[in-house]
Amino acid sequence: MRALIAAAAGLAAALALVLTITAVGTPEGRTSPQPLLTTVPAHP
Template sequence: MRALAAAAIGLAAAFALVLAVTAIGPPDGTTSPEPLLTSAPAHP
């Protein structure tokens, strides 16, 4: 019974965290116009 209570508390805490992050929303800002490197540069 203790394990069930612990699981319920953990699930409620995780759900509350998801709701809090969703309510806050994404941070303000812009993305970089520079493309990311997708491969290592050639060895000289």
């Protein structure tokens, strides 16, 4: 029974966090038009 209560409390906390982030919305700003380079470009 304690495990069920702990799982329900964890699920409620996670749901509250998701709803809070959704309510706040995305931050203002713009993204860079250049793609991110994750590797070193190959030299010809």
